[in-house]
């Protein structure tokens with residue numbers, strides 16, 4: 001099994017170019033199946049989740065041509081084959097095929113989705129929404145079978161503004177009869193990116209960046225085109241790294257508006273940086289102030305940025321309190337940080353982090369994608385050599401992480 005070998009303690013300078021957003025790309029690719037003949041996506045990140053989604057496209061007889069970060073998807077020969085467990089369980093986003101294939105064929109069979117082990121992660125809101133549109137959902141063993149004679153527009157109020165449910169219901173209702181209104185919808189930037197893609201296909205959909213999305217079902221959609229928006233979580237991870245060990249580290253190709261909550265929080269912690277419209281230049285902060293933060297839905301502090309931010313707080317002068325409100329089990333990485341010498345203590349959804357602590361190198365496993373990113377940051381600031389196992393979880397979401405970090409002076413490599 002490949003491992004990451006990280007020899008930390010080297011200041012990082014130069015440019016890191018941010019890739020297309022994982023959480024957008026993993027919805028855009030399945031959304032392509034709504035097109036009758038073809039569509040095109042640019043700035044597609046080359047990450048493990050996308051590799052698996054491409055395998056699912058093959059299962060449903062969807063052709064594609066991929067060159068660097070551009071993909072053309074051909075849907076003329078689409079066949080509604082069941083999506084098997086060995087593919088669906090590789091990631092959360094396999095559930096977006098429910099929305100698209102239900103819209104196209106009024107029937108879908110798919111095994112349970114997978115994803116990082118950070119909480120229970122039910123998909124009841126997706127299911128209730130499909131049912132409200134007129135579908136019947138049956139679970140047989142570990143498989144969802146969803147059928148509809150007809151999908152009919154309706155008003156769906158989400159009990160929680162779930163990212164996945166909002167996108168899945170936009171996809172499912174795109175070819176439904178009449179108008180669907182999604183109330184209490186999530187409004188993360190990735191949802192706006194999907195809305196733009198659906199508009200390019202010819203869908204009449206309104207409510208981008210709001211909590212109320214109105215979809216007028218189309219009879220057919222085609223010729224979608226979209227550029228994947230910058231990955232705000234990848235950007236946040238590297239901005240935090242700059243605050244830990246940067247020397248004029250430049251994070252480029254971002255939308256600073258997307259990471260406003262992180263930037264505001266960094267300012268409160270006394271971290272200085274230069275902000276231009278689409279880049280941040282940041283250096284090591286020698287006097288990080290502790291802070292209390294709470295993860296929230298967008299535009300609040302993102303749960304996905306919480307683990308790398310905890311690594312920063314291990315170097316703050318005093319005690320910080322983190323309240324994780326989105327997932328029940330997102331502090332596994334913190335006990336691994338403790339093995340390196342950090343001082344964190346979790347109690348339910350609250351984590352207490354006391355710094356500054358000197359970290360020592362260790363051999364650790366990657367608990368999940370963002371927890372893995374937190375450990376990579378910790379290793380990069382730690383003198384000596386840290387080894388991280390199970391790195392496929394990190395490669396799920398960070399394009400060319402080794403190459404990007406090497407280019408700015410990190411000593412990091414993949415070893416067998």
Ligand code: EPZ
Pocket residue numbers: 022023024026092093116119120121122123124125126127160161162163164165186303304326327328369370397
């Ligand atoms: C998306 O997950 C992201 N994944 C997650 O990214 C991210 O953490 C999350 O949104 C929140 O921003 C993808 O886009 C593939 P939710 P999603 O539905 O859509 C509960 C990463 O590290 N809930 O907004 O699954 C759920 O259990 C990952 O990149 C229900 O109870 O998130 C969770 O507690 C991890 N019922 C909360 O809502 C439902 O039907 C938020 O989930 C749906 C969700």
